[in-house]
Amino acid sequence: MRIKILGILAAVALVSACETASEGSGKSSGSGVANAKPVEVYSPPLGGSAGVRAGSQEDLVVNVGDRVFFGFDQFNLTNDARQTLDKQVAWLKGNPSVTVTIEGHADERGTREYNLALGERRANAVKDYLAAMGVNPARVKTISYGKEKPVALGSNEAAWRQNRRSVTTVGGAGS
């Protein structure tokens, strides 16, 4: 699995370099790419090897990253979150028939109704970002679960950090 991910990263880097180079202003290729902003490009997994189907939830989880995390009572996207979402944008562009639902979640240290509203904000912050990066918003639904579906157990900061999240799921319901 690790080897496979490395292979994909290499592919991404390679394509990035090519694209960036092509945007260069008349310079000869092969130089001047160091400061250029990399562009996330998704390469579908090679069929057959590990049984991960392109465009599936497993593909998203294994090869892209399905979730981003938020600060306490926050819904702004951190740099880490944007990096993950950039990969999701590339993945969604590479799998144009896939629709997703963004689940918004909160930790247990808030009240139920407020956390439902907070989860809604987090899910929509992700949806808005995907849309701003060119994903058709009609492909993206949202749903808030507030503090109802923790992924990490335990009443401690480490678990709460894991639970303040959005999760991108393939298909799914929501509105």
Added chain:
Amino acid sequence: MAGNASRWLCLLAAVLVAGLTAATARAELRIDITKGVSEPIPLAVTDMVGPNGEPSDYGADISRVIAADLERSGLFKPIDNKAFIQKAGDIKTLPRFGDWRVINAQALVQGRAHLVTDGRLRVEFRLWDVFAEQQMVGLAYYTIPDNWRRVAHIIADAIYKRLTGESGYFDTRIVYISESGPPNRRVKRLAIMDQDGANHRFLTDGSALVLTPRFSPTLQEITYLSYYGNLPRVYIFNIDTGRQEILGDFPGMTFSPRFSPDGKKVIMSMAKDGNSEIYVMDLQTRIAKQLTRHSGIDTSPSYSPDSQRVVFNSDRGGSQQLYVMDADGRGVRRISYNKGRYATPVWSPRGDLIAFTKILKGTFYIGVMRPDGSGERLLAKDFLVEAPTWSPNGRVLMFFRQGRTTADGKGGKSRLWTIDLTGHNEREIITPVDASDPAWSPLIP
């Protein structure tokens, strides 16, 4: 449950029983429940008897429920039957007051319970002021035998009212969320029970996540949030028919519903494009009206009992606080100004206070403040206490308390508790499994 409402109609109007009076004039027995901690009043509740003074199965059960209601209020201390000198005794004759004074019973409850020829249950009770040697109240009821617990609660309410001057809250129900399973795969079901935990019943099967149920003023309906079909929307559950109906056709999540005091409207939040606003829906016209317009979170609305104002939760000022607005959405003003985050405001049925959940430095509190934000008092605190709901007389709050969870998913026990407005008499309400989001009904009509 179908037809339950009509069954209750069998409960005949109470008949006032002519009072037997003794001669002595004394200050009347009376309890001031607005005071803080005070010694509970010792009182004796004898087993109700049959028409000829013989033991009665219904009578013993009814007396047990009356005594338990009064005891849980924290205002009364029923004396152990074993200490009684005069045993049950019939209500045809005056009690031997001396025998009750010896064991320091300040009040005495006696009664009769028996089936009459048409199959109904007849229950009659008398409340005596032992020191004044006077009858304080005497009433009789007819009902179908299955309703014996309800008659007991009605009698406990009558005793509470006579001795405190305030309406009681024993003839009421609780709707809440019953919880089971580990925290990450929790099964939540709507459940309903009498305020003492009896007659417990599940209303939903757990296949859809349900949250935050609240009674209509008639108790015929419950409004709540359901994730049926993975679409979180406000629903109305009809208790008589068992029918669940989605409320309105909204483009986004609807949540935090609550009936208006007249039961004709439901006020709630609707989230669209990530922003939660408060709406009110007229249940007859099915027209929804938007009340708030702000980029902040606006949720958890609750009407004042006169329907003129709404208290709600918003972070429009930068943190979670309580706000009051006029019922048309105008005149929004913040009322919570002390340290901490405030949530889940609920207006008291008396109108004088607003109960809330407060979070300060990692601790949760249940508290009350006046509608202008003054006079904040914190009544209960813990790792997590949330969602206060008022007894119909505005003297007791119920809420849920959830413990910490360990990393392997153990703990996290969640239970219902009550506490008096005085901050005393904290009690657990026993439920079959874990419980949260309680809502206390008005007195059953």
